[in-house]
Amino acid sequence: MSIQFKFLENFWWGSATSGPQSEGRFNKKHDSVFDHWFDIEPEAFFDGVGPNVASNFYNSHKEDLALVKEIGLNSFRTSIQWTRLIKDFETGEVDEDGVRFYNEVIDECIENGLLPVMNLHHFDLPVELYHQYGGWESKHVVDLFVVFVKKCFELFGDRVKYWTTFNEPIVVVEGEYLYQFHYPKLVDGKKAVQVLYNLNLASAKVIEVFRAMGCDKDGGKIGIVLNLTPAYPRSNGEEDVRAAQIGDSFFNTSFLDPAIKGHFPEILIEILEKDNVMWKSTEEELEIIKNNTIDFLGVNYYQPRRVKAKESEIDESKGWMPDKYFDNYEMPGRRMNPYRGWEIYPECMYDIAINIRDNYNNIPWYISENGMGVEGEEKYINADGIIEDDYRIDFYKEHLEYLHKGISEGSNCFGYHTWTPIDCWSWSNAYKNRYGFIAVDLDTQRKTIKKSGRWIKEVVENNGF
């Protein structure tokens, strides 16, 4: 078989999940915002399925990681749950069972030849810290996060060399404070802006501690995982282009610029100041942000953002919202994943690669999530009981082709992780859309490798396809 798209040596081929989406709540001493939301409003979750069992990773991590090895991957990302590791949020006293659990997961990754990539926050704020302090609105919570993270570095830093501070922090801003898809489902643009700033500050403070503790010696690296949704304007007209620039500055460069360049985008600051909704910051904090930028970037890519100049009426009742500057644009003829309602646009992989190369110092980066959620995959089960998910294989191939093009033109991309190894719990969509290389039967928790799982194994063996 001839290999048309060959990747660099030591390329990361892997897949990502998160603690709250895979582990289940077994033995967890605290609740996250999602645990709590499910307890008070189970009907908000698809089919009433919550995070209680998820894909049972807490109990079956040994077997699950053996399956991940079986499909040939060489790296694996999950997250450490604040609500599992820490007993006392103020002092940082740990929960011994949480320590045991994450030690086992890390050791099993290494035994199975999987490079562990550990993320420190995946939408799983302890709900107590929201009720007590207002969660990410509070700078005290930023400091408590640092207390938790220090424990992670102390306990696991000897074996985990790749860390990420946050997964998709802008989604916390959008979900909790603008568009109501994460608890507490507020609509409050001013708070959203403060949270956006505080999350950037938290990331920089974590990086500062990482280096102060010497975790960067001995090969340790720290990054952040951002969901980039590059904003394409409807037309080249000035107003559409301006709308796209503003959209980009709120949803993409608001984290990308501080993470890599150490400062916020000019255009965002101008708008927030003009509208009198600027966050509260101090000189000292801005110095921390400036001096503590990332070593590497993780990019989650699912869909582009298409934007046009504002045409719809501004809903004043909501107060200040970034949407006053743009409308989303439904481009005629766009290709959709109908289950998730997201546009499929693989060309964007190339655009992201070139943007990082040209505008972000060609920093080392990898695709930390890319994937296709499909509902009702049972209908693709063949006579041998295997899900034939050719649509997923095609999706990955197309995206990898454009990534390959970006790399061959010099973009410094060192890996590709899909979402996700084993079907997992997707927030309020629960188990509606499946993303895995490995299927989960929710009634029995039986796990079966899909056709895409066999395919990726070959890709890894050939380092290309």
Ligand code: BGP
């Ligand atoms: C990303 C998240 C993941 C995962 C994935 C799939 O945004 O980092 O946690 O859930 O999207 O999306 P969804 O679960 O919304 O279908």
